[in-house]
Amino acid sequence: MHISGQVVFGVLAAVSQVLGYQVQTPPLDTEWTYKVGTNPWPEYPRPLLQRPQWQNLNGIWKYRRADPEARMAPINESFANAADVLVPSCLESGLSGVQDINVTYAWLTREFTVPHDWTQTGRRIMLNFEAVDYEATVFVNGRKAGFHRGGYWHFNFDVTNLVRVNGTNTLYVYRNICSSPEDPHVHVFDPTDSMGYNIPMGKQRVNPSHIFYRACTGIWQTVWMESVPKNYIQKLDISADADGKVKMQVATSGGNDKVSISIVGDEGVSIMSHEASGNTPIEFVVDSPKLWSPRLTYSDDEVTSYTGFRTVSVGEVNGIVRPLINGKFFFHFGTLDQGYWPDGLHTPPSREAMVYDLEVLKSLGLNMVRKHIKVEPALFYQACDQLGLLVIQDMPAMFDGEPKPNAAQQAEFERQFEIMIDQHKSYPSIYTWIIYNEGWGQITQGYYPEYDLAARTKQLDPTRLVDATSGWFDHGAGDYHDNHHYANPQCGSPFYSLNSSPHDPKRIAIQGEFGGIGHNVSAQNLWKVQEAINAINQTYEIDADLEAYNYRGHILMTELKEQIQRYACSGAVWTQTTDVEGEVNGFLTYDRRILRLNVDQWKADIQALYDAAQGRTGQYKGQKALN
Structure with a gap:
């Protein structure tokens, strides 16, 4: 006997009523777009806590628009005429099969079965969601299983007592438009940057513009079930x-x-x-x-996990405050890694595609990525652990303008910041947490919340460093003094520019963002949205051809090397891994088809950074990532 059922997720959109799943033509595709198929992300999604009994619920679901005023799950409603949609995917993406823009509410549904032995001898059935953007209320057979708020975090519910052994089971998930999680009896809700809301959303915008991108709504990471014993x-x-x-x-x-x-x-x-x-x-x-x-x-429960042996600390080396890995200064150089995809938006087409970006960086000699105001699937961090790439992990930012968050919004940001640390602190590749990026959502009058947040971070995770304010409004909190400057670096130097501040010798000097030089490409490699194309000239610097691009890259890398030799520079982040929509300043184009770099030149320039660090300290023994 099997438990059969139906899963319904609420999210909202103007639905394309096309029956039968097919990839919608995105503004730009990749080599993986049409290879995804209907069984996406089959890998076990939680590498730090693995069990043998699990069932993947990814695949083709049914999707239709919802009534934003409804208060009950659609128990007796038919989904026969609903569109097919791929889970996991952002509903705004081509991979979803619907590609609805500015989604707010919807229902999604699929049938599933649960092995009969999962219900034997007191075992429990756990329903797991790796990420749903932004709020989700879950019902099984019309009864509420639970509520979750936050678009980047995994959550689960024990649904054992909600399913029927005989008959159909229906699971509903929707977002909540109420102001507190104590009253989650309304539809799925994703305000993004709508007026009146200020939530952790990263670079998502209802109306994208240059450095802000198309929003993501819905189930964008793996959904799965597992069987656990009564005590687990x-x-x-x-x-x-x-x-x-x-x-x-x-x-x-x-x-x-x-x-x-x-x-x-x-x-x-x-x-x-x-x-x-x-x-x-x-x-x-x-x-x-x-x-x-x-x-x-x-x-009766058995799980497997993994870890890595390393010690991250701060110390003084030859009179300069440095980051230390296993007691030695380790110069960190990597890219600003946004993690956006033209076909899947927040969701990479596959693990293979996601790891491709990391392998390109590793092959060039980089030893770090800054995961920029986005959180990735757990398999991303596992891949960094396996490849030996360090990770600077940003907290997804709130709105970048006015008004600043009110007390309730700030409290919610801080709650979700703690969730980020709690859910990711066991990945050995992560060595630094970033609280604020360039003042986005940062309160700068009346009090400076980054002081308390930095202290709280050290309480929650004393094994890592804290970059309280990456760029701009630095008031002295955290382990880093982090300068942002395009295109030239200003790393630990006696010169600085607008929105920066003089180097603080009591903290680690890092160039949190620099470079950003751009190179336009042919239309076939561009994000084919006119507003994005119109914004290309907002790039910090445009180079007419790849010869000029690589020449300018060499000049800027040479400047950084000289600042390592002369001043207190301990690490740097180049903008960026790939192009994103209207930004054309990536090592790779947005479709990952063109690598702009003169590889031999860049490898030599990157190695020169590590050699300069060795020359300053006498400790550094060449570029070696953590393995």
Whole structure:
């Protein structure tokens, strides 16, 4: 016997009533657009807490517009004439199959079955969402399973008691337009930057313009179910330092009963075991740490995870405050990584496509990416862990203008900021958190919230550095003094420009953004939206051809190298990995078909940065990413 059912998600839009899924022609496609198929993102979506019994709910769903005034899930309504839509995808994207712009409300539905043995011997059924933008209220068979707010965070609900063993099950998800999560009985809601709202939204805009892009609405990361025992491991926080000390906290559903931890080496052999109580801090030491994974057993539950051994700290080297990895100064150079795709917007076409960007950066010799005011699927951070690319992780920004957030909006931003840290602090590649970018949503009169937020970050995660204000309104909080300047760098230097401030020698000097030089391409590689094309000339600098682009890149990289040699520069972020819509300043074009770089030149210029750092400190031994 199987439990059959129907999943309905609420989101809203002007629906294209085309039956039968097909990719809609996006303003620009990629080599992966028409290879996605109807079974997208089949990979296990939660690499830090894996179980064998799970079921992917991605694929073709039904989609239709919803009544924004409705208060109840459409239990008895037919979806026979609804359009087919691909999940996960932004409803505004070509990959979705509907490509509806400025979506606010809708319903989505699909049928699914649950294996009969999932309901045996007291097991529980968990329904997991990796990300839904922006608010979601979930009903199963007309009864509320739960509510979630925040477009970048994973969440789940125990739906065991809501499903029927015999008969049809219907699951509804929709956004909420109420002001508090205590009253979530209205439709799915995604205001983006609509008047009266100020939410963590990154670069999404209802009306995109140059550095702001088409919004994303709906289920844009994997939906899946899993079977767990009555007593199960709910969450695992794990970190490990260069000396082999491991710190864990295992959240369990059954209190502080014993948890058995087996450490498995790279050949699958158990090298040590440890027992501790659930829901309490755990510490132990692994001798001569190498590649290994912990396997945890609690009651009848068994999960696997992984970690990496490294220590991130701040220290003074030859009189200059530096970031340290495992006790040594490590010059960090990477790109501003926006994570947008012309066919999927927030959702990459596939894991292969997503990792392609990272592999290009790695092949050039970069050792870091700054994940810019967006949060990626968990598999992105796993890929960075595997490739050895460090990650500076931004908090998705609120609105960049006036008015500034009110007290309730600020409190919600801070709540979601803590969620970001809590959900990502076990990925070893992440080494720095950014709170604010260029003053967007940053309160600068009356008080400076970044001081309390930086202190709170250190409480939640003492293993990483904090960049309180990347660019612009710096009042002295956090571990970094972060300068933004286009096109030339001003890194730890005795000169600065508008919206920056003099270098603070008490903190790490980093060039949080620079470069940004642009090169226009033929129409076949451009985002074919007229407003975006009209904005191309807003690029910080346009170079007429690739010869000029690479010449200018060499000049700016040489300036950065000289600032490393002369001043206190400890890291830099080049804008950017790829073009995005009307921005044409990426290493790669938006469709990933053209790499603008003279590869030999750029590899040499990047290596020269690491060599300059070695010359300053005598410690640095060439560019080596964490592996």
